[in-house]
Amino acid sequence: MKQHNNHFRWTGYALAIGVGVAAWIPSAQAQDDWPTKPIRLVVGGPAGGTADALARLLAEGLQKTWSKPVIVENKAGAAGALAIADLQSTGKDGHTLLVIQGGVVSEAPLANKVHYKPFDDLKPLAQVSRTGLVLVANKDLPASNLKQLVDYGKSQKDGLVFASYAPGLKGHTSGMLLGQLAHVPMRHVGYKGSPPALNDLMGGHVPLMFDGVTTSLPLIKAGKIKAIAVAYPTRISGLADVPTFKELGYPQLAQASWFAVWSRPDVAPAVQQKIREATLMYFKQPAVQNRLKEMGMEQGDAVTSEEMMADLKQAYQQQAALLKSINYQPE
Structure with a gap:
C-alpha cells in the first residue's frame, strides 16, 4: 500500500511540475519574442x-x-x-x-x-x-559675463527676472541659488518646458534663463541668445569658450x-x-x-x-x- 501511495504521490509531483513548466514556457517565449507590438x-x-x-x-x-x-x-x-x-x-x-x-x-x-x-x-x-545647464541671456541684455551680470543685477531696484523650464527643478533652484550667493534679488517665471521659455527670452519678455544645453546651444550659435556661464563640473562640448560657474567662484552650481x-x-x-x-x-x-x-x-x-x-x-x-x-x- 505504501508503494501504491508513493506512486500516486510522485505522479502528482510530476503532474504539478509538468503543469508548472507548461505555464512557464509561453511566458518565457513571450519575453524572448518581446517586443510584440510598437x-x-x-x-x-x-x-x-x-x-x-x-x-x-x-x-x-x-x-x-x-x-x-x-x-x-x-x-x-x-x-x-x-x-x-x-x-x-x-x-x-x-x-x-x-x-x-x-x-x-x-x-x-x-x-x-x-x-x-x-x-x-x-x-x-x-x-x-x-x-548640465547653461545660464543664457537675451542678446540685448547689457551684460556679457557673470561679473557684469551681477553688477547689473545689483544696480536694478528689483534685481533680476529669470525663466525656468519647470518650477522647482534645477533650472529654477539654480537661479535662486545664484541670487543667494551673489546677493542679487532673483524673481522667477516658470514655463512648461524650454521652448516656450526660450521664445520669451528671445522676445525680451524675460532677460535670463537657466536652460539645458541641448535646447539653448543652437540659439547661442545663431546669435539669438548669449551664454553667460555653464552650470556643470567641466566646460561643455560646443561651448568651450564659456566658463563654468566653478571657474568663476560658484562651485555650488557645478551640477550634472x-x-x-x-x-x-x-x-x-x-x-x-x-x-x-x-x-x-x-x-x-x-x-x-x-x-x-x-x-x-x-x-x-x-x-x-x-x-x-x-x-x-x-x-x-x-x-x-x-x-x-x-x-x-x-x-
Missing part, C-alpha cells in the same frame, strides 16, 4: 526639449534593433507627472517606456504635489546621456544631471534587461556619441538601476537642503 516612448517634456531630442535619437536605435515601430509621444507639464501617469497606466508589459531626466524623481516631488512614489513607482533602466529610459518596476526582468542592453549598445556607437556631443551632452554611464536609484536618493537629500536654504515656496 513601442511608445513617452517624454516628460514638450516637443523640441532635451528629453524629446534624446527620445527621438533613442527611437531610431530601438527601431533598428527590434524591427518594430517606436513612437515618441510628448506629455509636457506638471514637472513630468503627466508622463509618469501615462507610464503607470499603460506600461506593465514594457511596450510603454519613459524618457526623462533624473530630476523628475530627485527634484519634482520636493517642489510639487505628485501622485506617485518616486522611488517605488519608477525604475531607471539605462542612462542615455549626462549634461542625467537622462534615462525608465519602465515600471513590475515589468518582467528579462524585458527590462532587453531594453537596457539595447539602449546601452546603441549609445556606445561612435556616430551616436558624436550626435550627443553636437547637442552639448556626454554619453551616459553604464551604471545599474540600483546605482542610479542610489544617486537619485542622494540628490533628493541635497535638493531638499537647497530648497530649504533658499526658502523655496511651491508656486
Whole structure:
C-alpha cells in the first residue's frame, strides 16, 4: 500500500511540475519574442526639449534593433507627472517606456504635489546621456559675463527676472541659488518646458534663463541668445569658450544631471534587461556619441538601476537642503 501511495504521490509531483513548466514556457517565449507590438516612448517634456531630442535619437536605435515601430509621444507639464501617469497606466508589459531626466524623481516631488512614489513607482533602466545647464541671456541684455551680470543685477531696484523650464527643478533652484550667493534679488517665471521659455527670452519678455544645453546651444550659435556661464563640473562640448560657474567662484552650481529610459518596476526582468542592453549598445556607437556631443551632452554611464536609484536618493537629500536654504515656496 505504501508503494501504491508513493506512486500516486510522485505522479502528482510530476503532474504539478509538468503543469508548472507548461505555464512557464509561453511566458518565457513571450519575453524572448518581446517586443510584440510598437513601442511608445513617452517624454516628460514638450516637443523640441532635451528629453524629446534624446527620445527621438533613442527611437531610431530601438527601431533598428527590434524591427518594430517606436513612437515618441510628448506629455509636457506638471514637472513630468503627466508622463509618469501615462507610464503607470499603460506600461506593465514594457511596450510603454519613459524618457526623462533624473530630476523628475530627485527634484519634482520636493517642489510639487505628485501622485506617485518616486522611488517605488519608477525604475531607471539605462542612462542615455549626462549634461548640465547653461545660464543664457537675451542678446540685448547689457551684460556679457557673470561679473557684469551681477553688477547689473545689483544696480536694478528689483534685481533680476529669470525663466525656468519647470518650477522647482534645477533650472529654477539654480537661479535662486545664484541670487543667494551673489546677493542679487532673483524673481522667477516658470514655463512648461524650454521652448516656450526660450521664445520669451528671445522676445525680451524675460532677460535670463537657466536652460539645458541641448535646447539653448543652437540659439547661442545663431546669435539669438548669449551664454553667460555653464552650470556643470567641466566646460561643455560646443561651448568651450564659456566658463563654468566653478571657474568663476560658484562651485555650488557645478551640477550634472542625467537622462534615462525608465519602465515600471513590475515589468518582467528579462524585458527590462532587453531594453537596457539595447539602449546601452546603441549609445556606445561612435556616430551616436558624436550626435550627443553636437547637442552639448556626454554619453551616459553604464551604471545599474540600483546605482542610479542610489544617486537619485542622494540628490533628493541635497535638493531638499537647497530648497530649504533658499526658502523655496511651491508656486
